[in-house]
Amino acid sequence: MNKRLSIIPLLAVVLLLLCSCGGGSTTAAVSGGDTVRFKYAERLTVVKYDGYTVATLADPWNKGRTLHSYILIPDTAKAGTQTDGKGLTESLRAQTGAAVTVVHTPLKRTVVASSVYCGLLISLGKGDAIRGVCDLKYINQPWIKEQCRLGRIADCGDASTPTLEKIIDINADAILISPFQNSGGYGRLDEWGNPIIETADYMETSALGRAEWMKFYGMLFGVEDKADSMFNDIEKRYNELVKLARTSTVSKSVLVDKIAGPVWYVPGGRSTLGRVIADANAEYPFSTDNNSGSLQLTFETVLTKAGNADVWLLRYDGKNPLTYPTLLSENQGYSQFKAFKERQVYGCNTSTSTFYEDTPFNPDLLLRDIIIITHPDLSGLGSTRYFKKVAK
Known part of the structure; x- marks a missing residue:
């Protein structure tokens, strides 16, 4: 029979969740547990206790509230500290009003609903834990495609509506899926009963803050030490590039992406991409915006605000390389932008590149590209990896 956790750790966890809704960077250590310190992540708090760990995700859209709490119980937990988590879960949910989920670690048969985490898990040496994926058509990892072809990884449908029958059929122990504001839940997945890991790292306000979440994912998959080491290497490379960019004597401004239908989705000034541009010592027309997500703007608004940007970086999904005539065929108004006129x-x-699989947890690769493009006076960085100059 499973034993209950003692009342002292239980009260400590309740106090922790009451104090930590705002994110990991401001949380004080709680008696009875060891708080994991994060240098950059602002929306994640982790406290370790004897035999279990509590990870708290701050709600990105409602300041001061909790999005989800996870009680991580390792399979190797000492006898006497193991628990089914039922009593603890009920107490925490009553105190915070947020979802609380027990996760038995390490995860071994997981569905990954975003290509971002496929790349991360492969880098952490846990590709074998991926047993299902969503949005296979958007995944460019050769290994994932091959495993799907061989039937070792299941295609679980669209990320917005995963196929529950397929998830049950492969006996998945969890699903990693991105939360969205006012999403209204996860449909039939809410009836599943197994852990739904809400991957809210994309709402962090810095590139290193998002990348630091790999420590949490390392805990979930039993490779915490490797995740810590990998992040330390990425942090070192990223900060070295930031220092290099500050030595440049060239200053260029950057426009991002293009209009989609009636809306031009522009990264907010506090988004990870917005912050990478700033760290590259480049100017960003929307840098004063405090949004950590995307802004939904009209063509006219972007033209007014960023029409004189020196460089235009855009991500596209196409069978053929992008050309200037192609851009004009999509919207004649693009000819009004300075970067278009000057062929910059x-x-x-993204249909052929591993941009989305690589850069969220390796932001140094993206930073390097932007520095090469915006600071031609700096040498020794080689050629860009993802962004290629559009042919005339």
């Missing part, structure tokens, strides 16, 4: 447009074809 750089495209990243």
Whole structure:
């Protein structure tokens, strides 16, 4: 029979969740547990206790509230500290009003609903834990495609509506899926009963803050030490590039992406991409915006605000390389932008590139590209990896 956790750690966890809704960077250590310190992540708090760990995700859209709490119980927990988590879960949910989920670690048969985490898990040496994926058509990792072809990884449908029957059929122990504001839940997945890991790292306000979440994912998959080491290497490379960019004598401004239908989605000034541009010592027309997500703007608004940007970086999904005539065929108004006129447009074809699999947890790779493009006076960095200059 499973034993209950003692009342002292239980009260400590309740106090922790009451104090930590705002994110990991401001949380004080709680008696009875060891708080994991994060240098950059602002929306994640982790406290370790004897035999279990509590991870708290701050709600990105409602300041001061908790999005989700996870009680991580390792399979190797000492006898007497193991628990089914039922009593603890009920107490925490009553105190915070947020979802609380027990996760038995390490995860071994997981569905990954975003290509971002496929790349991360492969880098952490846990590709074998991926047993299902969503949005396979958007995944460019050769290994994932091959495993799907061989039937070792299941195609679980669209990320917005995963196929529950397929998830049950492969006996998945959890699903990693991105939360969205006012999403209304996860449909039939809410009836599943196994852990739904809400991957809210994309709402962090810095590139290193998002990348630091790999420590949490390392805990979930039993490779915490490797995740810590990998992040330390990435942090070192990223900060070295930031220092290098500050030595440049060239200053260029950057426009991002293009209009989609009636809306131009522009990264907010506090988004990870907005902050990478700033760290590259480049100017960003929307840098004063405090949004950590995307802004939904009209063509006219972007033209007014960023029409004189020196460089235009855009991500696109196409069978053929992007050209200037192609851009004009999509919208004649693009000809009004300075970067278009001066042929300073750089495209990243996400249908063939591993941009989305690589850069969220390796932001140094993206930073390097932007520095190369915006600081031609700096040498020794080689050629860009993702963004290529559009042919005339």
